[in-house]
Amino acid sequence: MAGEMNPRERWGLLLMDEFPDRPPVYPLVTSYAATVYGCDLIQYCTNGATLAEAQLTAQREYGHEGLSVFTDVGIIAEAMGSKYLLRDFEVPIIDRPVISDYSQIDSLKPPDPGSNGRLPVYLEAIDKLFSTAGDVLPVFAFIPCPFTTAAGLCGVENLLMNTITAPEAAHQLLDVSLQAAIRLSDECILAGALPVLVDPLASGSVISRKTFSEFALPDLRRLISHLHRYDLDVVLHICGDTSMLVDLIAETGTDLFSFDKLNIVDAVNSIGDKIRLVGNLPTNGLLESSELSIEEICQDTLEKGISNPKGFVLSTGCEVPLRSVPEKLHAFINQGKTARYEKSPM
Amino acid sequence: MKAWTDIIPRQIDFREWHKLFMSIPDDLIDETRYYRHIPDAEWSRYLFPPSTYLVYGNRLLRKLKFDNSPAALRLWGFVLSEGERIYRARQAGMKVVAVMGDLGALTPLIYSFPDTVAFYPDCLWWTPFMMESKVLFDEAAEFGIGEDCCFVRAALGGFSKRAYFPNPDLNIATVGATCDDMAAVLSEVGYLGYDIHYFELPHRDDNRPDHEELKQFLIGQYRQVCTELESVTGVEFDKDRFFSTVDKVNRLRLYIAEIKQYMRESERNPMGGLELLNAEFAALSYYGDLDECISVLDDLRRTVKSRAEEGSGYNGQLLRLIWVTPPADPLLMNYIEELGGRIVGSEYVINQTTPLIGGEGDPFELLAEAHLNGSLMGSTQFRTELILKQVEQSGAEGAVISGIFGSTHCPYETVPIIEALRKRDVPTLAFDVVAPGKIRLQSQVYNRMEAFMETLMARRSRCGR
Amino acid sequence: MHLLIKEKQPVMKNHQCNSERSEESFYCVGIDVGSRTTKAVILNGSRVLGRSFVATGWTPDASAEKAFREAMADAELTPPASVTPFRSPPVTGGDYGDGAVEYRIVATGYGRVTVPFADRTITEITAHARGVGRQLPHARTLIDVGGQDSKVMLLEEGGLVTDFAMNDRCAAGSGKFLEFLALSMNLSVEEFAELAFSSHNPVSISSICTVFAESEVLSLLAEGAMREDVAAGVHRSIAQRVAQLAHSLHPLSPVAFSGGVAYNRCMIRELSFELGCEIIIPEMPEYTGALGAAIVAAEGM
Numbered sequence A: 001m002a003g004e005m006n007p008r009e010r011w012g013l014l015l016m017d018e019f020p021d022r023p024p025v026y027p028l029v030t031s032y033a034a035t036v037y038g039c040d041l042i043q044y045c046t047n048g049a050t051l052a053e054a055q056l057t058a059q060r061e062y063g064h065e066g067l068s069v070f071t072d073v074g075i076i077a078e079a080m081g082s083k084y085l086l087r088d089f090e091v092p093i094i095d096r097p098v099i100s101d102y103s104q105i106d107s108l109k110p111p112d113p114g115s116n117g118r119l120p121v122y123l124e125a126i127d128k129l130f131s132t133a134g135d136v137l138p139v140f141a142f143i144p145c146p147f148t149t150a151a152g153l154c155g156v157e158n159l160l161m162n163t164i165t166a167p168e169a170a171h172q173l174l175d176v177s178l179q180a181a182i183r184l185s186d187e188c189i190l191a192g193a194l195p196v197l198v199d200p201l202a203s204g205s206v207i208s209r210k211t212f213s214e215f216a217l218p219d220l221r222r223l224i225s226h227l228h229r230y231d232l233d234v235v236l237h238i239c240g241d242t243s244m245l246v247d248l249i250a251e252t253g254t255d256l257f258s259f260d261k262l263n264i265v266d267a268v269n270s271i272g273d274k275i276r277l278v279g280n281l282p283t284n285g286l287l288e289s290s291e292l293s294i295e296e297i298c299q300d301t302l303e304k305g306i307s308n309p310k311g312f313v314l315s316t317g318c319e320v321p322l323r324s325v326p327e328k329l330h331a332f333i334n335q336g337k338t339a340r341y342e343k344s345p346m
Numbered sequence B: 001m002k003a004w005t006d007i008i009p010r011q012i013d014f015r016e017w018h019k020l021f022m023s024i025p026d027d028l029i030d031e032t033r034y035y036r037h038i039p040d041a042e043w044s045r046y047l048f049p050p051s052t053y054l055v056y057g058n059r060l061l062r063k064l065k066f067d068n069s070p071a072a073l074r075l076w077g078f079v080l081s082e083g084e085r086i087y088r089a090r091q092a093g094m095k096v097v098a099v100m101g102d103l104g105a106l107t108p109l110i111y112s113f114p115d116t117v118a119f120y121p122d123c124l125w126w127t128p129f130m131m132e133s134k135v136l137f138d139e140a141a142e143f144g145i146g147e148d149c150c151f152v153r154a155a156l157g158g159f160s161k162r163a164y165f166p167n168p169d170l171n172i173a174t175v176g177a178t179c180d181d182m183a184a185v186l187s188e189v190g191y192l193g194y195d196i197h198y199f200e201l202p203h204r205d206d207n208r209p210d211h212e213e214l215k216q217f218l219i220g221q222y223r224q225v226c227t228e229l230e231s232v233t234g235v236e237f238d239k240d241r242f243f244s245t246v247d248k249v250n251r252l253r254l255y256i257a258e259i260k261q262y263m264r265e266s267e268r269n270p271m272g273g274l275e276l277l278n279a280e281f282a283a284l285s286y287y288g289d290l291d292e293c294i295s296v297l298d299d300l301r302r303t304v305k306s307r308a309e310e311g312s313g314y315n316g317q318l319l320r321l322i323w324v325t326p327p328a329d330p331l332l333m334n335y336i337e338e339l340g341g342r343i344v345g346s347e348y349v350i351n352q353t354t355p356l357i358g359g360e361g362d363p364f365e366l367l368a369e370a371h372l373n374g375s376l377m378g379s380t381q382f383r384t385e386l387i388l389k390q391v392e393q394s395g396a397e398g399a400v401i402s403g404i405f406g407s408t409h410c411p412y413e414t415v416p417i418i419e420a421l422r423k424r425d426v427p428t429l430a431f432d433v434v435a436p437g438k439i440r441l442q443s444q445v446y447n448r449m450e451a452f453m454e455t456l457m458a459r460r461s462r463c464g465r
Numbered sequence C: 001m002h003l004l005i006k007e008k009q010p011v012m013k014n015h016q017c018n019s020e021r022s023e024e025s026f027y028c029v030g031i032d033v034g035s036r037t038t039k040a041v042i043l044n045g046s047r048v049l050g051r052s053f054v055a056t057g058w059t060p061d062a063s064a065e066k067a068f069r070e071a072m073a074d075a076e077l078t079p080p081a082s083v084t085p086f087r088s089p090p091v092t093g094g095d096y097g098d099g100a101v102e103y104r105i106v107a108t109g110y111g112r113v114t115v116p117f118a119d120r121t122i123t124e125i126t127a128h129a130r131g132v133g134r135q136l137p138h139a140r141t142l143i144d145v146g147g148q149d150s151k152v153m154l155l156e157e158g159g160l161v162t163d164f165a166m167n168d169r170c171a172a173g174s175g176k177f178l179e180f181l182a183l184s185m186n187l188s189v190e191e192f193a194e195l196a197f198s199s200h201n202p203v204s205i206s207s208i209c210t211v212f213a214e215s216e217v218l219s220l221l222a223e224g225a226m227r228e229d230v231a232a233g234v235h236r237s238i239a240q241r242v243a244q245l246a247h248s249l250h251p252l253s254p255v256a257f258s259g260g261v262a263y264n265r266c267m268i269r270e271l272s273f274e275l276g277c278e279i280i281i282p283e284m285p286e287y288t289g290a291l292g293a294a295i296v297a298a299e300g301m
Helices: A007-015 A032-037 A041-046 A048-062 A075-079 A102-107 A119-133 A146-154 A156-165 A167-191 A209-229 A246-252 A264-271 A294-305 A326-336 B014-021 B026-031 B050-054 B070-080 B082-091 B107-111 B121-130 B135-141 B153-161 B180-191 B212-233 B239-265 B273-288 B290-310 B330-338 B363-372 B380-394 B409-423 B439-463 C060-074 C124-135 C175-184 C189-197 C210-222 C227-247 C265-275 C285-298
Strands: A067-069 A083-085 A093-096 A139-144 A194-198 A235-241 A256-261 A276-281 A312-316 B095-100 B116-119 B170-176 B197-201 B319-324 B341-347 B398-404 B428-433 C026-033 C037-044 C047-055 C100-108 C141-145 C150-156 C160-167 C255-258
Touching: A032 A041, A032 A048, A041 A048, A048 A067, A048 A119, A048 A326, A067 A119, A075 A083, A075 A119, A075 A139, A075 A146, A075 A167, A102 A167, A119 A139, A119 A167, A139 A146, A139 A167, A146 A156, A146 A167, A146 A209, A156 A167, A156 A209, A167 A194, A167 A209, A167 B014, A167 B050, A194 A209, A209 A246, A235 A246, A246 A264, A256 A264, A256 A312, A264 A276, A264 A294, A276 A294, A294 A312, A294 A326, B014 B050, B050 B070, B070 B082, B070 B273, B070 B290, B082 B095, B082 B116, B082 B273, B095 B107, B095 B121, B095 B212, B107 B116, B107 B212, B107 B239, B107 B273, B107 B363, B116 B273, B121 B135, B121 B153, B121 B330, B135 B153, B153 B180, B170 B180, B170 B212, B197 B212, B212 B363, B239 B273, B239 B290, B239 B341, B239 B363, B239 B380, B273 B290, B273 B330, B273 B341, B319 B380, B319 B439, B330 B341, B330 B439, B341 B380, B380 B409, B398 B409, B398 B439, B409 B428, B428 B439, B439 C124, B439 C160, C026 C060, C026 C124, C026 C285, C037 C060, C037 C285, C047 C060, C047 C285, C100 C124, C100 C285, C124 C141, C124 C150, C124 C160, C124 C255, C124 C285, C141 C227, C150 C227, C160 C227, C175 C189, C175 C210, C175 C227, C189 C227, C189 C265, C210 C227, C227 C265, C255 C265, C255 C285
Parallel strands: A067 A139, A139 A194, A194 A235, A235 A256, A256 A276, A276 A312, B095 B116, B095 B170, B170 B197, B319 B341, B319 B398, B398 B428, C026 C100, C141 C255
Antiparallel strands: A083 A093, C026 C037, C037 C047, C141 C150, C150 C160
């Protein structure tokens, strides 16, 4: 229809502090795309062309406004030697971390995204998506942040233990994880994707505010400042509860914050003048068992989010679950698209 | 801007630029800003590699080749950030004027109003090529403006979508001795509800020595634009400010002329054709910031100058070419360079931006006088002579004319220009630029370019050059 | 590519010193991958040792290899076991061993980029011009009606192109147009050409678009026009398009005509009529492009 904006145009205006016709609607349709496409998750996680095809199929089916290249948070740790278990109908989980002893840390090297682990899958998928649909749809590449990768390198419990008993070892792990994230981000950018930094293990549901400040925040800052060198707008996604961290989120320097269990009004009031907000439908609402009204939650989120001074993207708080009910996801996206910015040029 | 490292002049791709960018000192990135009069504007930096602009959808940047000098990088960053800059201007409270069709003649007047910037929606014709996208053309087609119209129809897509430039405070469109396709586009822009102030540009009869009548007419047209600008900005026209702007514009025009001269006279090619094209198009609306644009071009001029003086430049005995009519698809210019060519001259129908504007007298008369010498309002013969003069000055071995399928003026102008060049024994390649996505036609254009360059190479070896 | 190939009958004597090897010490192969057919010519010095002609089909790379092998067989040379890309520089002063020779391969035609074993590619403009420059050195204008496009070139002695024009936006004015309309009259191209040649009264075909021309042809036939006159009209229509292209270059005589369509007597007659001059045809005109590519290969790239 004449005069209608496409997702690329909406995001473009948002990132220039302008108001598009309405907020982009971008639920985190990641591995759920495999379900829509009809492939198993092993294929999805190991074949870039399949991942891309699944993303395109899901986008055509649902009409959400962005393509997401993401398989699992272990993608960097795996490329550095940790073993992950790939499963047909569940996302990969860690099987054996590469580091079982401090002495091994010295031997860790940032991986080569072109050849190590499943990182080439990422790059192939981005290239295909960007070449096929990148003119109208932004492509997002999900990059595990240093804290999350470090956990994948030595195991979550060991990392948490290290933060108390061997902070230097923890920092050493974080440092190499940072280098790895920088390398992967750079390659994703060169393939045409905007990085979304994901740090689920730095969530307030897992670590304390103090641990976040000492062990997650510094490297997040470094990673974001690396990306800012290129003037890229950075999306930081932390799922779980971030209500105790919200002021520290501003300190990371991120341009967009994608959040889960955090009161949207609090987010708008505390960081909304500096940071664009992306959120935050509770993803369990998309499951069969949920009795929540998708339309009502969606409307409520929109009404609160749309007032954010720096801009708003309607999204889910976390990845769209594999067993989401299609009608519910459709309802969420369709409802989201009814919103309008009053300040829009339209 | 100082070079941060010794570099051997060559063309590099976006990937190399991304790596090279790591060696740029932080303070240099931080210092390179537009709208310097606005303090602490976080958004005003622009010294970024092409990869930055790639992720925002400029997919062609994956394929282009760029000069590896810091000055060229700065130029690219400045050019690619223009879209955002116009939005930022508006956010910062500046007035934004959309000016169309006149190709650079009205902007000195617009910039002489305080906190006022201009941009050309016409230049959106590059966007479908830079994004490798049909979006803007498809949008224009919604209004019945399709493939039988010049690529400037992308501007209509921009006005309709309202996502490519802010809603202008004033729209000025030149009609008459301009492109008929632009006029068709403008009528649709009018239907969309935009108010347009029309500037009438008469045709010039080059056989008549006395232009007085035309000049008086143009003066009247300029006065009307001035009145519009006064009403939009709420500021009265100020002669002193005008002459200080003219000073700057003249400086910018001199820089461009100097860059062209080095491109033409240097033994080795000192820079790529696309950088030259970007530099020449700076004369249209200064990419939204006159002061910074002067500084960017000054940098470029110094780079080209020092390369010319040192005898450094790209490798190889490249074939010397004149490019006629700007290629909407920038990749074509890269391609001819890849085949062994270099651009030593160009005629982009923007030479109303080349004469220096007089520094004393009635401002409107001075503008009219400068305007009168342009090829836009002149005859094809006049334009042809400008091309032939460049051929002579540069020792060009061939000419490339990139036409636009569906445009009204290209078919009329191309044939006489080819005839004139052939009479001077200058082989000429003319083709229509292919819209994004038409791969088969695109390969035919490439085939012709390749054959053309083989022909020139054979001629050169025959002449023993 | 520098393939090391065992000859059946070694013909080279002085192949040890690479730097001073003469033109004769190389086998120069020109492969013209056209949209319809692929041709190969093997040249040794100025001698054509072998040639081949195969349909291009859907796999231009496979046809190129097939044409190469068949030309090798025609020249009574043993083809290599496998044709793989090999782009290292030649071994200077190296010993090629008994009976081993060096090949240089230049590909041309629309499918030239699909020939992985070519040392170099050139456009069909240069290839046809160089070929005709060898065959008919006095020719000053060259016309090639290809499968997908038509080209007119102005030549100097030896087949150097000084200017050229191409029609390439659509099939009208190309060999494809001819084939399409022959098909609509249930004839082979050869039958169509001969039928047309028997006419002395070509009807006027006004449509310049292949699609419209077909319906025009069918309605002319339905109206009772003679089949041969309609066929001749189709030829005239193409000749007019080509002549229009030629006139933009101010062609000089003699005018040569290369490519497979140059066997078509009616097309020669019509082109001659439209251009107002005699048309000269090189020997085996379908190989002119491949020959030109082989000549470029022989010149040391």
